[in-house]
Amino acid sequence: KQEVTQIPAALSVPEGENLVLNCSFTDSAIYNLQWFRQDPGKGLTSLLLIQSSQREQTSGRLNASLDKSSGRSTLYIAASQPGDSATYLCAVNEETSGSRLTFGEGTQLTVNP
């Protein structure tokens, strides 16, 4: 059974710092991996989707990498801002699971002004 783990569970940084969020998964037979952002009491906003054949994706100040063989992904946020404060979730779509996304518990990020 696929398990997704995110470390750290919570992170507090001063504004302007570059930071890395980690995601690991136990079964490397994935089709893609997706990073989401969730603001308190709100739904999920998709940030980046990496196909299993890709190594990284970039969008603005965000860069996500994927090492499928080792079961790891990182989300790099450059020059963090207070508006980046949210919970960041990663989810994997397994090769055999069709639509099913398996989520981690998330990293709660606070960026202090």
Added chain:
Amino acid sequence: ETGVTQTPRHLVMGMTNKKSLKCEQHLGHNAMYWYKQSAKKPLELMFVYNFKEQTENNSVPSRFSPECPNSSHLFLHLHTLQPEDSALYLCASSRVAGRNNEQFFGPGTRLTVL
């Protein structure tokens, strides 16, 4: 806004009540999903509908009853719930069901069962 709306945004109900959650997507998608997000637990997929047909039921108790009258609307009918069913219920849609179809999420309904 993602193009997926959910109503109500907040719901408080007793264990003997019957209520329904509504989801509507304006993206022209054909697949819709219900997820449950409980405190301190990862999101869990509950149901998947593809072209109005249910394709996945993740061993959800029968006190949760989904309905998909068309590709744009999805309901979750609730009856005789338990306090442990209190959670954020999220709806999502994608072009079709299946892998590699990006899912777009609504804002969720925060449900409290007393």
